[in-house]
Amino acid sequence: MIDTRILNSPFAEPSRHWELDENGIPTGTPASGRRRSEFIVPVPPPKHKVKAQANLQKAGVQNTKKDERLTFATLRPWPGGSRVSAEGEYEEAGVKKRAAIVIGPEYGTVGPDLVREAARECRDWADAMVVCGFAFDPQVGDSTMNLGRLVVLKARMSQELRAAEAYKAGGGNLFVVFGEPDIALDQADGACVVRLKGVDIFDPTTGEVRSSGRVEDDVACWFVDTDYDGDSFFVRHAYFLGGKDPFEKLKTALKAEVDEDAWASLYRTESRHFAKPKSGRIAVKVMNHYGDEAMRVFKI
Structure with a gap:
């Protein structure tokens, strides 16, 4: 913010002027001498x-x-x-x-x-x-x-x-x-496993970064593209967390009974085993309960 806009006396030849950037917007820095005579078309910010x-x-x-x-x-x-x-x-x-x-x-x-x-x-x-x-x-x-x-x-x-x-x-x-997800990638015998360990949360009131207490409290769902091409994220694995009773809302939405064993295979912080990607990369996308998402890419 420019507190003093007037640089020169009205009774003397100008000796300073406000510097402009390439868009014709004042930078807030005074420059010596008179401004060069030229056409200036200020470009306002979007x-x-x-x-x-x-x-x-x-x-x-x-x-x-x-x-x-x-x-x-x-x-x-x-x-x-x-x-x-x-x-x-x-x-x-x-x-x-x-x-x-x-x-x-x-x-x-x-x-x-x-x-x-x-x-x-x-x-x-x-x-x-x-x-x-x-x-x-x-x-x-x-x-x-x-x-x-x-x-x-x-x-x-x-x-x-x-x-x-x-x-x-x-x-x-x-x-x-939304903090960066803490993700581990394990490889053994030609197979890969992704583990979601938590989320690093920044507390703006203290300036500290801490790890989330329970993954379920900060992550609603997470997805894995086991062969990421670098352009489009394709959901090949999907896992759902959060909620005190993960089956109740699903039962209400589907108006049917839910196979708890089948749901348990999706309610997890460790992925199923998958083969090494042909592209040499996998991508993991994590979403919180607000719908915000973060994505990390791993090279294998």
Whole structure:
């Protein structure tokens, strides 16, 4: 935010001017001398970014726990970069900190290049970087998010934000942080087994990352593509968790009795054995009870 917009005296020749970026938007940095005479057509930021920032100010960022929400005391546009859209101030364990806000494309996925470029812009001044997107590329995983002291959070934006009325409301879980799944891949005698060990959950109130207590409390279902081609995820194994009585709702929905032995083969955190993939890769997709998902790809 520019506090003092007037740089020069009205009674003297201008000696400074505000620097503009390649889109004609002020960067907030004063430059010496007079501005060169030329045509300038400012390019405003995309509307979905402006509306998303307005909702982020009101709604904050929620994780999968009810009382753990990252709220911003202030949130203002950041003029100094092409990837970082806004700067927010928040409090963590009683200490005031700064967060860089990155808004992904309205149509398409947030890729690893966007995350790395945004991190380079804000790593000198931000304590955390919140990357908001409607969808994330599978390559945006552990290695991409591990950027030294900078805490990087993937916040999935609700599809409700696409509706104009949702932008005005500013409530609900519009931005949700879903932790990275803790997955183990075991191989023996030409066969593979995937084990879902838990989910790493970020607590925005303390800044700590902890492992989920019970997998069933944080994961609704998970799927395995045992021969991932790198483009399309094909569900070859499906497993369902969560709920105190996993059979009751299914019985109600199907209006029939459920074979508990058959259901038990799907209610598990360890996959069935499968052969090594011809493509050399498998993919595991995990979904929580809000419908948010995270995906990891393993090379074999």
